[in-house]
Amino acid sequence: MNISQEKIDNLNAILKINLNPEDYQPRVDKAIKDQAKKAKIPGFRPGMVPPAHIKRMYGKSILVDEINNLLSDTLNNYINEQQLEVLGQPLPQVDHSKEYNWDFADNFEFNYEVGLAPAFDIDFSSKDKITKYIIKVDDETLASRITNIRKSYGKMTNPDLSAGDDVLYSELVQLSPDGSVFEDGISNTTSVRLDQIQDAGIKAELIGLQKGAEVVFDIQKAFNNDAAKVAGLLKIEEDAAADLKSKFRLTVKNINRLEESDLNQEFFDKLFGEGVVTTEEEFKAKITEELETMMQQDAERKLQDEIYHYALDKVDFNLPDDFLKRWLKATNEQLSDDELQGGYSDFAKNLKWTLIENKIIKDQNIDIKYDEVFALAKQRLAQQFQMYSPQPIAEEQLAQYTVQYLQTKENANKIFEELKALKVFDYIKSVVTLNDKDILFTDFSKLVAEHKH
Incomplete structure (x- = not known):
């Protein structure tokens, strides 16, 4: 041979x-x-x-x-x-x-x-400058968060007239083009949230109503042709909702309003524990701190994105593109030429980043130990459990879940790759110059949205 x-x-x-x-x-x-x-x-x-x-x-x-x-x-x-x-x-x-x-x-x-794989060098140093955003809470975001918290601890009332954030418990009935009730048509009694109405004119018609009032409206226009939302309100299939042309009559059965909780000591104690917060200023400071902690995670994700794109631009090398395209076609029989052409750029970027990652890991002798993989998996599982229950899960039980989770090869590989990326980001952050830049949360959100598009 x-x-x-x-x-x-x-x-x-x-x-x-x-x-x-x-x-x-x-x-x-x-x-x-x-x-x-x-x-x-x-x-x-x-x-x-x-x-x-x-x-x-x-x-x-x-x-x-x-x-x-x-x-x-x-x-x-x-x-x-x-x-x-x-x-x-x-x-x-x-x-x-x-x-x-x-x-x-x-x-x-x-x-x-x-x-x-191409041969290439990596030479990050303090001469490389990357922006690190420090997100600050703006008045609008703080006010919105405080309103939501106060409502979550508030009480339900039934006012005489509807207002902009109310929920109308209503009967919806399909109408014929002549305005009469459509025989054997769609009808449903459901809750209509006014804050979800997209059309300003229709929303205005639904404000100032009292119990028993009737309004005829274009349901597609009201929800900006969101078939999923219309289907949910009418209890019909999404395809049928997308094709629906009829107008509907809304009859108000009841008006529900969630009143905000008073800013008093009882409310503060429920939120933070007895005597921890005693004034409105301390309450706002606590909420601001909580928001900025959450925003630190957004800022870290943005910094990682900045490093990712900076590295792709700085570390210059070519890939065997023609071969890789043939290989992708050979291993994905359903992949069309248009899909290959449209998706190859992102594939090549991710492959290039993986090669950069691997070289940094090798050149810097970065070790990835099992106890680090275990700790990260445990942290991710704890975050998932926290989404469903505010009560922290017992440490011993969380450890058992983590062992079970990592026994699946796909899960173990996913955590390993995440940890590898985090270590590479930490290395790059340690050698480049990070320029801190203060930014309001509203401006930061616009920045992220613009970058996505």
């Missing part, structure tokens, strides 16, 4: 494998004998089928399987021994000029295309 490498350029190569009968015959003979021991064929006792009979019946398919196995082993061993950094997997080159008899005496030649 002979395997050689023909380098096309720095990013592409051909691996040539030549197989002679003595290379594959021992594997084929063993596979035939193994199958003879297991085969259940009429006329032969179990385990007593002659290998020659198996060879006559299944020899060619066994030969094909064993050569494929031998090629796979040979390729993997060669790549490991030569320490080739390949991208994707080797792609077989089809040569229609070569025809084989598959008669256990052929000399075979197989060629494989490989894409090679």
Whole structure:
């Protein structure tokens, strides 16, 4: 057996494998004998089928399987021994000029295309400057948060007239084009939240109503053609909601209003514990602190995004793009040319970042220990549980859940990759210059939204 490498350029190569009968015959003979021991064929006792009979019946398919196995082993061993950094997997080159008899005496030649990882240097230093946003709570965000908290501890009332943030418990009835009730049409009694009405004119019509009042309105216009929202209100399928053209009559059955809790000591004690907060100023300071802690996570995500794009721009190298596109098509049969063209840029960016990550990990001798993986997985699970229950889960039970979670290979790989990325971000942050920049939360939100588009 002979395997050689023909380098096309720095990013592409051909691996040539030549197989002679003595290379594959021992594997084929063993596979035939193994199958003879297991085969259940009429006329032969179990385990007593002659290998020659198996060879006559299944020899060619066994030969094909064993050569494929031998090629796979040979390729993997060669790549490991030569320490080739390949991208994707080797792609077989089809040569229609070569025809084989598959008669256990052929000399075979197989060629494989490989894409090679580029060689590049990373030289981050204090000369590299990256913006780190320090998010500050603006008055609008603080007021909105305080309103939500006060409402969550407030009480429900039933005012005489509806206002902008009320909920109208209403009967909705489908109308014909002439304004009469549509026979056997759609009707449902449900809660209509006025703060979800998108059209200003329709919302204005629903303000100032009293119990028993009726309003005819265009439900699609009211919710800006949001089929999911219309379907939920009318209890119909989303497809049917999307095609709906009728107007509806809304009859107010009741008006519900969530009144804000008073800013008194009882309210402060419920929120923070007895005597921790005693004044409105202290209350606002606490809420501001809570918001800024939450915003630190947003700022950290933004900083990671800034580092990601800065690194992609700074570390300059090419990828074997043509090979990678062929490999993506070969391994994703359903992938259309348009999908490949549209998605390749993002694929290439993520691959480039992975190569940068791996080089930093290697060059800086960064270790990733199991106890660090365990701690991060435990932290992520604790955050998930917290979404469903404010009460923290017992430490011992959380540890048991973490062990179970990491036993799934996919979960373990996901946490490992996240930890690897965090360590790389921490390294880059330690060597570059981070320029702090104060920004109001409303401006920060606009900045993030603009970047996404």
